[in-house]
Amino acid sequence: MKNSALILFPIFSAVFFSSCSRYTRNPRSNQNSDVVVAKSYEHALLNKDLVEGALTFDLIIYRNSASRISWETLIEQIEYAKEIFGRASVQLNVLGLHDVIVKETLLVISESEFEGDINEFDGTHDFYDRIDKQKAVLSRNTADLFTAISRINLGLHDHRTISIVVIDEAKTSWFEKNGDTWTKKIVETSALSFPPYKYSNRLPLPFRGFIALQELKSEEKYKKTLAHEIGHKLINVSHESMEDCPQAVAHSTKGLMVYGTGTEIPGGVEGRWHQERLQLSPFLYVKEGSRRRYNKDFEQSGKYSDSIYGSFVVRPSCQ
Ligand SMILES: [Zn+2]
Numbered sequence: 219m220k221n222s223a224l225i226l227f228p229i230f231s232a233v234f235f236s237s238c239s240r241y242t243r244n245p246r247s248n249q250n251s252d253v254v255v256a257k258s259y260e261h262a263l264l265n266k267d268l269v270e271g272a273l274t275f276d277l278i279i280y281r282n283s284a285s286r287i288s289w290e291t292l293i294e295q296i297e298y299a300k301e302i303f304g305r306a307s308v309q310l311n312v313l314g315l316h317d318v319i320v321k322e323t324l325l326v327i328s329e330s331e332f333e334g335d336i337n338e339f340d341g342t343h344d345f346y347d348r349i350d351k352q353k354a355v356l357s358r359n360t361a362d363l364f365t366a367i368s369r370i371n372l373g374l375h376d377h378r379t380i381s382i383v384v385i386d387e388a389k390t391s392w393f394e395k396n397g398d399t400w401t402k403k404i405v406e407t408s409a410l411s412f413p414p415y416k417y418s419n420r421l422p423l424p425f426r427g428f429i430a431l432q433e434l435k436s437e438e439k440y441k442k443t444l445a446h447e448i449g450h451k452l453i454n455v456s457h458e459s460m461e462d463c464p465q466a467v468a469h470s471t472k473g474l475m476v477y478g479t480g481t482e483i484p485g486g487v488e489g490r491w492h493q494e495r496l497q498l499s500p501f502l503y504v505k506e507g508s509r510r511r512y513n514k515d516f517e518q519s520g521k522y523s524d525s526i527y528g529s530f531v532v533r534p535s536c537q
Pocket of ligand 1: 446447450456457
């Protein structure tokens with residue numbers, strides 16, 4: 219890790235006013251009943267290597283100030299994500315690093331609900347078609363957390379910003395077939411990325427960029443967690459790699475989008491078009507003067523086969 223001690227000094231806090239940044243404002247405007255911004259940190263050094271004209275995405279982190287996850291760990295993960303996406307010609311622009319005080323009941327995220335009809339998705343063998351037909355929707359407390367965070371008015375965030383919310387606990391859920399019966403599987407998870415292919419138009423637009431993190435470890439095999447979660451948003455795929463069909467859970471040694479140490483974002487059909495899909499992501503922009511020129515927005519709410527991807531889909535997704 220480089221320079222994190224230098225990077226992380228507060229530039230705004232609820233008890234201390236800085237006089238030299240756009241964060242200088244009445245802290246009461248950054249508060250609502252469920253979330254208060256306690257501190258904002260300087261992050262310019264993390265952006266010092268950005269270049270003009272390259273595809274870029276914005277990242278903002280809201281860390282529950284009582285979190286077990288340290289800023290040191292988060293910075294290490296940001297730097298690793300910069301390196302991983304940089305190899306695929308995509309750069310990461312840090313927009314903000316904030317400690318927030320969050321109402322306790324919002325720090326535990328329940329599993330998603332599903333509105334789909336089992337009879338409808340039972341008939342398909344295509345992974346992404348099946349996920350789409352299950353119709354995942356956010357749990358009530360997840361929606362409440364994201365609503366509260368969205369109301370923090372820092373003047374920076376919008377639905378194209380990748381917004382990491384560091385919480386205490388999270389559960390993920392999906393349907394799994396045992397014999398002839400589909401059952402809802404619910405497991406504790408270290409992160410939830412709420413990818414477009416799974417939530418589609420059931421994810422309210424202001425929440426499109428949200429990712430929840432609850433556990434990050436510094437060992438090599440976890441070091442890529444932040445980049446992996448961002449990959450779910452930007453590449454818009456589940457767990458899959460050059461050699462592995464998409465699954466709810468997949469371990470392998472190769473590829474950013476499976477559990478393991480791999481960090482490759484491969485291109486071509488043999489790479490399941492990960493690099494090509496990444497570069498078409500609506501979260502990416504190229505800076506033109508002070509303006510951001512974003513990639514085309516989703517045309518079918520971000521389904522796996524959304525027409526923005528053209529032929530960069532693998533169908534059927536294989537078993
Ligand atoms: Zn994942």
